[in-house]
Amino acid sequence: MTDLTTTYLGLQLRSPLVASCGPLTGEIDSLQRLEEAGIGAVCLPSLYEEEIIAASLEVDRVLDAGAESFPEALNYFPDLADYDVGPDGHLRLVEDAKAKLSVPVIASVNASSPGGWTGYAGQLEDAGADAIELNIYRVAADPARTGAEVEQDCIDIVTEVRATLRVPLAVKIGPFFSSMAHMAHRVVGAGADGLVLFNRFYQPDLNLETLGVEPRVELSDSRDLRLPLRWIAILHGQVRASLAATSGVHTSADVAKVLLVGADVAMMTAALLRNGPGHVTALERELVAWMTEREYESVDQLRGSASQRGAENPSAFERSQYMKALTTYATQR
Numbered sequence: 001m002t003d004l005t006t007t008y009l010g011l012q013l014r015s016p017l018v019a020s021c022g023p024l025t026g027e028i029d030s031l032q033r034l035e036e037a038g039i040g041a042v043c044l045p046s047l048y049e050e051e052i053i054a055a056s057l058e059v060d061r062v063l064d065a066g067a068e069s070f071p072e073a074l075n076y077f078p079d080l081a082d083y084d085v086g087p088d089g090h091l092r093l094v095e096d097a098k099a100k101l102s103v104p105v106i107a108s109v110n111a112s113s114p115g116g117w118t119g120y121a122g123q124l125e126d127a128g129a130d131a132i133e134l135n136i137y138r139v140a141a142d143p144a145r146t147g148a149e150v151e152q153d154c155i156d157i158v159t160e161v162r163a164t165l166r167v168p169l170a171v172k173i174g175p176f177f178s179s180m181a182h183m184a185h186r187v188v189g190a191g192a193d194g195l196v197l198f199n200r201f202y203q204p205d206l207n208l209e210t211l212g213v214e215p216r217v218e219l220s221d222s223r224d225l226r227l228p229l230r231w232i233a234i235l236h237g238q239v240r241a242s243l244a245a246t247s248g249v250h251t252s253a254d255v256a257k258v259l260l261v262g263a264d265v266a267m268m269t270a271a272l273l274r275n276g277p278g279h280v281t282a283l284e285r286e287l288v289a290w291m292t293e294r295e296y297e298s299v300d301q302l303r304g305s306a307s308q309r310g311a312e313n314p315s316a317f318e319r320s321q322y323m324k325a326l327t328t329y330a331t332q333r
């Protein structure tokens with residue numbers, strides 16, 4: 001029997017296959033189908049900083065309007081908890097998922113700046129989340145702000161969210177830091193129990209008819225895995241944190257690769273959207289067959305054996321392969 005169990009953020013998972021935030025983890029029905037198919041854990045869609053801020057602005061506006069026109073109005077405003085403002089739906093989904101699933105449920109908060117709103121992570125925890133994933137997604141467009149300042153903002157968000165939580169915290173970041181390894185260490189130093197590598201940046205497009213900017217969500221394919229693959233290989237054993245691979249996990253070969261370089265879990269959104277929850281069962285079957293053929297008995301045994309520390313040529317994930325790749329291009333075709 002191949003042992004697929006893995007530990008992620010201190011949580012014991014039956015399998016390293018995890019459903020990352022996305023439409024399929026936003027509905028109880030598809031969450032249950034993912035569990036039936038053998039998923040190891042699920043990460044619910046993010047509660048966005050903007051949703052929290054918009055909701056509290058709306059509540060302030062309503063309260064202010066009422067108070068200005070007739071001060072006694074405040075007396076008969078219903079309890080704010082009764083409003084179906086942004087965060088409530090997320091809190092209910094966490095409660096529902098915890099009631100109906102037995103696999104760990106990770107709730108996500110998506111942030112771009114520090115601020116009082118970070119307390120909402122604690123509410124997701126109170127709703128029953130087994131862990132919180134903090135997605136820091138920002139476009140550093142202000143030319144007046146230095147890289148160090150932008151990085152410090154990220155660290156401040158992690159520190160603020162960490163301070164509100166008792167459950168483990170994973171932090172999902174993008175790859176665009178000048179010194180990725182240093183930043184990874186700082187995020188862990190600020191209290192992250194795990195790193196989710198990497199955020200997929202969606203680039204807006206321009207509509208030539210309307211001249212309007214249009215959001216474009218293009219689903220990943222396996223080629224997108226190379227970036228997380230490299231960085232997980234480099235960071236495995238370097239940071240004292242769980243490592244999750246996201247962006248480009250589609251096939252059982254992709255799963256094997258990220259485990260070999262040191263990931264604790266392989267996360268998927270696009271593959272599950274394209275193939276449905278049943279894809280998890282197929283991936284698990286193929287992974288077990290691959291491991292059996294190569295006499296790996298467990299995910300523990302597999303994990304990290306091809307990371308930078310485990311590799312025969314430790315520099316393979318750094319610069320040396322760059323020159324080789326470019327100079328041998330003609331012979332690869």
Ligand SMILES: Cc1cc2nc3c(=O)[nH]c(=O)nc-3n(C[C@H](O)[C@H](O)[C@H](O)COP(=O)(O)O)c2cc1C
Nearest residue numbers: 020021022045046135200220246247248268269270
């Ligand atoms: C339609 C859609 C919705 C998503 N929603 C979220 C979200 O709410 N929070 C988040 O952190 N990531 C979100 N993501 C990003 C995914 O969790 C994942 O990191 C990304 O799609 C890369 O993984 P993949 O290659 O397996 O798709 C979303 C992705 C898609 C395609």
